[in-house]
Amino acid sequence: MNSQPYSSTEQVIAGTYDSWCFYTETIEVQSMSPFAFFNAGKGYTGQRMFWQNRESTFTFVGLGHAHVITSHAEDRFESIKQDWQSLCRQIVNEEPAVQPVLFGGFSFDPENEKKSVWRDFSPAYFAVPTFQLTVQEDQAFVSIHLITQETNAFETFEQLRKERDELVHVAQVSEPAKPEGILVTNRTELEKDIYMQSIQQVTEAIRAGEADKVVIARQLKLDFEQEVDHADVLQQVGAQQQGSFLFGLEAGSQLFFGATPERLVKVTDNQALSTCLAGSIPRGRTAAEDTALGNELMNDDKNRSEHAYVVNMISSVFRKHCSSAVIPNMPELMKIRDIQHLYTPVEGELKEEATLFDLVQELHPTPALGGEPRTKAMQLIRKHEPADRGYYAAPLGWIDAEGNGEFAVAIRSALLDGQSAYLYAGGGIVADSTPELEYAETWVKFRPMLRALGGQLRDES
Ligand SMILES: C=C(O[C@H]1C=CC=C(C(=O)O)[C@@H]1O)C(=O)O
Numbered sequence: 001m002n003s004q005p006y007s008s009t010e011q012v013i014a015g016t017y018d019s020w021c022f023y024t025e026t027i028e029v030q031s032m033s034p035f036a037f038f039n040a041g042k043g044y045t046g047q048r049m050f051w052q053n054r055e056s057t058f059t060f061v062g063l064g065h066a067h068v069i070t071s072h073a074e075d076r077f078e079s080i081k082q083d084w085q086s087l088c089r090q091i092v093n094e095e096p097a098v099q100p101v102l103f104g105g106f107s108f109d110p111e112n113e114k115k116s117v118w119r120d121f122s123p124a125y126f127a128v129p130t131f132q133l134t135v136q137e138d139q140a141f142v143s144i145h146l147i148t149q150e151t152n153a154f155e156t157f158e159q160l161r162k163e164r165d166e167l168v169h170v171a172q173v174s175e176p177a178k179p180e181g182i183l184v185t186n187r188t189e190l191e192k193d194i195y196m197q198s199i200q201q202v203t204e205a206i207r208a209g210e211a212d213k214v215v216i217a218r219q220l221k222l223d224f225e226q227e228v229d230h231a232d233v234l235q236q237v238g239a240q241q242q243g244s245f246l247f248g249l250e251a252g253s254q255l256f257f258g259a260t261p262e263r264l265v266k267v268t269d270n271q272a273l274s275t276c277l278a279g280s281i282p283r284g285r286t287a288a289e290d291t292a293l294g295n296e297l298m299n300d301d302k303n304r305s306e307h308a309y310v311v312n313m314i315s316s317v318f319r320k321h322c323s324s325a326v327i328p329n330m331p332e333l334m335k336i337r338d339i340q341h342l343y344t345p346v347e348g349e350l351k352e353e354a355t356l357f358d359l360v361q362e363l364h365p366t367p368a369l370g371g372e373p374r375t376k377a378m379q380l381i382r383k384h385e386p387a388d389r390g391y392y393a394a395p396l397g398w399i400d401a402e403g404n405g406e407f408a409v410a411i412r413s414a415l416l417d418g419q420s421a422y423l424y425a426g427g428g429i430v431a432d433s434t435p436e437l438e439y440a441e442t443w444v445k446f447r448p449m450l451r452a453l454g455g456q457l458r459d460e461s
């Protein structure tokens with residue numbers, strides 16, 4: 001879908017298939033703010049989604065659920081893949097304009113048994129939206145998708161058309177949200193002592209040869225004077241975090257959102273692209289300081305080793321699933337607003353049988369979020385982290401009916417829950433890590449979400 005711009009279909013295309021009927025229509029609309037469209041869909045709270053790619057060339061907003069696919073199964077990746085392929089076989093017409101898109105994500109670790117604040121996020125949770133705004137190449141399209149077992153749903157569809165016209169109208173005439181800020185009443189570092197100890201203990205375990213690398217994360221909790229509006233917060237992130245994937249996924253009354261620089265994998269016509277991203281240093285206050293910090297990062301053994309584990313693992317998955325793979329032998333710097341990372345893009349031509357979901361399954365979690373070796377690292381994370389990561393650090397993204405799509409790694413993210421938010425940040429622990437430096441690194445990684453939520457940015461402890 002990325003490679004092929006939408007075109008309008010002004011007529012309803014309907015088909016009756018095995019069990020599902022699919023009614024769809026796409027119209028081109030005058031450009032509008034995607035945040036305003038999200039906001040216009042307040043009536044669909046709990047069933048909204050937002051996605052913008054890193055290059056800001058593809059934005060989509062979904063309102064309402066035309067079809068939901070979830071899985072609690074052990075083979076959740078396979079199960080979502082099968083359900084999606086089977087739905088597409090039943091409903092998809094040849095026309096690219098009528099392709100539905102499935103959007104959603106996975107939890108980090110379905111074996112987690114800790115008490116969780118992630119009430120309504122199942123281990124895999126995906127939906128095709130009822131109303132979808134797609135902004136691509138300066139054109140905006142709004143689609144209606146109705147997937148139903150009702151055999152004669154033209155009346156329902158007519159109703160949806162009226163609703164669509166209303167949503168488009170409200171979004172086009174609405175004023176941008178006022179950036180008047182959100183009032184934070186409390187900021188709590190959850191289990192900071194446990195976090196500091198765990199860095200020490202995991203470093204010792206690594207030195208003793210139990211693992212090579214383990215990513216340990218922690219949480220900040222913010223409390224607000226009043227409930228925070230989901231559309232406002234997405235708009236804040238959108239304005240503040242250029243050069244990142246922006247995402248928002250609602251479930252029940254909660255919103256999981258973030259601005260991540262990390263692509264897990266993108267597939268366009270059998271071309272696969274992934275990002276190795278690990279190793280961090282702050283931005284400098286001046287251009288000279290910034291360059292000096294970048295050079296320091298490029299030449300730092302500890303950060304280079306954090307990075308190398310990720311490159312090795314992603315490369316081996318690409319070598320397995322691709323007929324050819326391009327893997328640079330030196331990282332570059334990726335500079336985003338608050339932080340610089342070591343970055344190695346990996347590309348390959350997928351073998352015929354390999355799919356986007358296969359790659360997501362094998363890549364998750366990369367050693368940028370799990371560790372090396374994977375199984376041991378996951379055991380150490382379960383042992384040392386007191387909280388459930390939920391969807392933090394897990395794959396989140398979209399796929400179309402042809403198998404094209406993109407998944408990001410949902411870091412630099414937070415779960416918004418009424419008058420509270422839980423922010424997540426972690427770092428790669430290797431043999432020469434120290435608790436103080438890792439702690440400082442998490443403060444830099446909290447900054448995008450703190451800024452969007454009106455929390456203080458200073459890194460006082
Ligand atoms: C675990 C996070 O970042 C990962 C991605 C890039 C750099 C990382 C690092 O340098 O430690 C982490 O592996 C996070 O942002 O919470």
Ligand SMILES: [Mg+2]
Nearest residue numbers: 279280427428
């Ligand atoms: Mg690090």
